[in-house]
Amino acid sequence: xxxxxxxxxxxxxxxxxxxxxxxxxxxxxxxxxxxxxxxxxxxxxxxxxxxxxxxxxxxxxxxxxxxxxxxxxxxxxxxxxxxxxxxxxxxxxxxxxxxxxxxxxxxxxxxxxxxxxxxxxxxxxxxxxxxxxxxxxxxxxxxxxxxxxxxxxxxxxxxxxxxxxxxxxxxxxxxxxxxxxxxxxxxxxxxxxxxxxxxxxxxxxxxxxxxxxxxxxxxxxxxxxxxxxxxxxxxxxxxxxxxxxxxxxxxxxxxxxxxxxxxxxxxxxxxxxxxxxxxxxxxxxxxxxxxxxxxxxxxxxxxxxxxxxxxxxxxxxxxx
Amino acid sequence: xxxxxxxxxxxxxxxxxxxxxxxxxxxxxxxxxxxxxxxxxxxxxxxxxxxxxxxxxxxxxxxxxxxxxxxxxxxxxxxxxxxxxxxxxxxxxxxxxxxxxxxxxxxxxxxxxxxxxxxxxxxxxxxxxxxxxxxxxxxxxxxxxxxxxxxxxxxxxxxxxxxxxxxxxxxxxxxxxxxxxxxxxxxxxxxxxxxxxxxxxxxxxxxxxxxxxxxxxxxxxxxxxxxxxxxxxxxxxxxxxxxxxxxxxxxxxxxxxxxxxxxxxxxxxxxxxxxxxxxxxxxxxxxxxxxxxxxxxxxxxxxxxxxxxxxxxxxxxxxxxx
Numbered sequence: 049x050x051x052x053x054x055x056x057x058x059x060x061x062x063x064x065x066x067x068x069x070x071x072x073x074x075x076x077x078x079x080x081x082x083x084x085x086x087x088x089x090x091x092x093x094x095x096x097x098x099x100x101x102x103x104x105x106x107x108x109x110x111x112x113x114x115x116x117x118x119x120x121x122x123x124x125x126x127x128x129x130x131x132x133x134x135x136x137x138x139x140x141x142x143x144x145x146x147x148x149x150x151x152x153x154x155x156x157x158x159x160x161x162x163x164x165x166x167x168x169x170x171x172x173x174x175x176x177x178x179x180x181x182x183x184x185x186x187x188x189x190x191x192x193x194x195x196x197x198x199x200x201x202x203x204x205x206x207x208x209x210x211x212x213x214x215x216x217x218x219x220x221x222x223x224x225x226x227x228x229x230x231x232x233x234x235x236x237x238x239x240x241x242x243x244x245x246x247x248x249x250x251x252x253x254x255x256x257x258x259x260x261x262x263x264x265x266x267x268x269x270x271x272x273x274x275x276x277x278x279x280x281x282x283x284x285x286x287x288x289x290x291x292x293x294x295x296x297x298x299x300x301x302x303x304x305x306x307x308x309x310x311x312x313x314x315x316x317x318x319x320x321x322x323x324x325x326x327x328x329x330x331x332x333x334x335x336x337x338x339x340x341x342x343x344x345x346x347x348x349x350x351x352x353x354x355x356x357x358x359x360x361x362x363x364x365x366x367x368x
Numbered sequence: 369x370x371x372x373x374x375x376x377x378x379x380x381x382x383x384x385x386x387x388x389x390x391x392x393x394x395x396x397x398x399x400x401x402x403x404x405x406x407x408x409x410x411x412x413x414x415x416x417x418x419x420x421x422x423x424x425x426x427x428x429x430x431x432x433x434x435x436x437x438x439x440x441x442x443x444x445x446x447x448x449x450x451x452x453x454x455x456x457x458x459x460x461x462x463x464x465x466x467x468x469x470x471x472x473x474x475x476x477x478x479x480x481x482x483x484x485x486x487x488x489x490x491x492x493x494x495x496x497x498x499x500x501x502x503x504x505x506x507x508x509x510x511x512x513x514x515x516x517x518x519x520x521x522x523x524x525x526x527x528x529x530x531x532x533x534x535x536x537x538x539x540x541x542x543x544x545x546x547x548x549x550x551x552x553x554x555x556x557x558x559x560x561x562x563x564x565x566x567x568x569x570x571x572x573x574x575x576x577x578x579x580x581x582x583x584x585x586x587x588x589x590x591x592x593x594x595x596x597x598x599x600x601x602x603x604x605x606x607x608x609x610x611x612x613x614x615x616x617x618x619x620x621x622x623x624x625x626x627x628x629x630x631x632x633x634x635x636x637x638x639x640x641x642x643x644x645x646x647x648x649x650x651x652x653x654x655x656x657x658x659x660x661x662x663x664x665x666x667x668x669x670x671x672x673x674x675x676x677x678x679x680x681x682x683x684x685x686x687x688x689x690x
Contacts, residue, residue, distance in 0.1 A: 073500065092500065098530065100523035106489020107496055107527065110507070113478050114428060114497030133520075137483050138490065146471040146479055147461035148686035182687055206689040 168341035197232025243271035418581025435480030485518030514545025575603025606630030
């Protein structure tokens, strides 16, 4: 199979879905890679917005309520915190609050994650905040294949779907993507590597880090199973639990700050299930960022962000 | 843009209906039959009716926490509105929204909003949708003088202006943002002055004169349909009640005299007298309309009271669309 980049995979999803459905259009804070869509689809459907996140995120809601399928790209999620009223009070609640009268099909995509010495305001992993907002679906693809397949599902979904694209993956990940049409369903986890000894549940950029750790441990005779939830809302808890019931040991890796992280929610989903709880041979382990804003200087940032080394240490803790 | 006699009578009927609906909502609230909060539109009826008379059914509006008037003027059903206020399962939102969140997408009413200023970006998006659909639809955002100090007002007007969207921003300036007077909170004497910052027309009219509101709205609508872009229309008005009805009837912080003076200039009988002067209606016609309106409100309340309550677990429905 041919290999393409994460960003090219996302762009392919846009092209295919924009050809398939004339109501799909973009509202973006800056064109970036979306510029390549303009020759085919024009500036009407690839709309550059002023730096007015609240106005154009809100406009996506009004357009969705009027029969269109907007894709909103503010760039970094932290930029779009200025639009939090529109996201939290409007986008997440509007379908429910109005008694389900009309669908609001919106894709809200933004980049997240650290690792580029960009300091606290450009390095956050805020997905746990969004998991707590009932009314938004939330996906975090780790591979080009999942990025394209989940984006296509998100565009076809009749609800607001938040797609968080890790900025390092978007800049550098490459992988196999089929040429033919396919989708990855929202709400289905993926076992990225099978193993019998320990489960590592990893999100977004932590998936390749976990796979690298698994590869290293394989040479020591330890078979690590790596499971990627891919969707955080709704969470495929059955696939996660099944893996842990098989291995009896689990490490949950999340780049977000530890407190109320996605890892915290996953740990609750695992341990409150009686069969999974009974299958655990040791307490589950979280590998997350500490509860600090992400610092600038590389030596401090590396200390904070989970990586292969910290995942290996976590796995060794649960292997005792 | 001359209105036919039948249209003028419909305007009178709608104003009387809004008045009766909100008088009754206030009464039922204090009788303990309506939970939560009610923001009465009493005194501002001429604005919703004047603006919505200039709209078609397929045009869109986005409303505020004080939204009953806009919802009625756009053609929503009184029974389902009242049932929503009563928290019943056959209300517009199945009891999930209440007074502040009534929507009726079938008549282009895209929802009332409990966050000050939040409706303007949404209406801007509805106007963008009308433009993308290549029709001649328009979208109206209703908001107050207080909301004109929110960032969303400025970012929405700018966006609508640069894209020449068919949007009409209707500021209902009732001089009080909850308990903060506009004379203190606004950097300008009239909100319409802010239109110049966004290179769009800004108009201020007497918001107690339904025909003046209609004339200005009709011009803004014509301009929007012609692809000439948005208008900021400010309607000067007065709210007769406290910001929101509350248990225990707290004191309205506004000077009593100003509120009483406003009530001396009631927009409904003023319009009724004008209709009689012009020979459009007799006193008997208006009395009959008032009687019909009272019956419609009685029927709405009876419907609400007879309506079933939701099941508690209905709370789990409609988080996501199928």
